Amino acid sequence: MTDTVPLTFRGDLDVPEGLPRGIDLGRIANADKAIGMFGRPLVETVTDHALLADDYAYRAMLDFKDKSNSMNWRTFDTAIEHGLDALDDVTPAVAALFEQMETVPDWVDFDQLYRGAVAFWRAGMIVQPILAWGTIAGGFSMYSATRPVLFSGRLRKADKVGTRLIESFRYVVAAYTPGGMQRFGEGFRLTAKVRMIHAAVRHSLSRSDAWDWADWGIPINNMDSMVTQAGQFGVKFTDAVQASGFRFSDRELDDIFALSRYVGYVIGVPPEILHTGYDDARRKTELHTMLELPPDDLCRDVVESVIRYSIENPPGGVEVLPGPIAKIMxxxxxxxxxxxxxxEWLPADVMAALGAEKTAWSRLLPTARPLIRVADRIQRTLPHDDEKAAFTLLRNFNDAIAVPDGDTKHEVASPDEVGADISANKGGMPVVSGR
Incomplete structure (x- = not known):
């Protein structure tokens, strides 16, 4: 193996010249209001990162495409599973990526991350619909989150949605499994693989005539990657669990957000905007939400396609709903x-923009919440084993999303296949005027 060469990257590789500053991109709403509430320095720092992305992974991915060296997706898998020392020849960019991923920040306490993962799952069966509908499907109500996924058609075509949904579950389950983010844990491995898929998607989108740089910024940018961990799998997840009647203690929240912070670090969110804890994650999530454009027709299509698929084709035949309810539905x-x-889990203005009318079913959770709250309080005062509860739920998830025949080649998306679908614009996105 070659010696590690210290490298640092700006994050703007392939960004065309002549673009406005991040705060002036078409995707940014309510900038003046955000400055008034959060201050200009934070708003400008966060929005600048709409034009910055993970160049560590991006430069490594470019080495995979360069046939003059020995680096490729197969050797990357070897290095993730066994370490860089398992390879004879490593390019400087790949060495820099691994140095960044493998350097454990001094704020990381793996015992705390373990507790955070236990807390993440301990609410039991309600976690399944929250993840499927509130976190994954609900995440695509965000205008910014939806743009990069539209080009491949994988979330707009019925025969592709299931694959994409299960891949998302595999990653989240692995990353948030107790102990999963240890260097050779499944969570670390899949987080690294997803990071490289993001780099491949960025590469294909950056070369698409339908990618609107002046409106959307750089594909898979730092600003949106930050809120995936701080918001989607952090604030919005924990808020939904607590809106359902469960209560996280202050320590549990600290532990969960320490875990999501480390997942964000490994997946490439830079320290300048990576959340530092629960309060910082909430602040940055609220800022990101304020800067978002409202959901459009494309958001509505993606949200409904994900929800409808999870309903009609439960992953692995495992119901999202509790059994007694599922039988009569x-x-x-x-x-x-x-x-x-x-x-109950998404803001009212988002639900209105999604065109989701309130029906009698909207009253189910408000009716049940007081009972759930009382049951949770009683359960917390009695002897309980949160670790056992978490692993019981995780076994159900893992059985449902297991890769057929243990073939890890298909556990997450193939970068080459997704890249080809994006290049072919299978999602049918219109070419940007003047491109």
Missing amino acids: TNERRLKLAYGLLH
């Missing part, structure tokens, strides 16, 4: 139930 009732729950 038709698919249309399930769809109404899902949107009813989303009314």
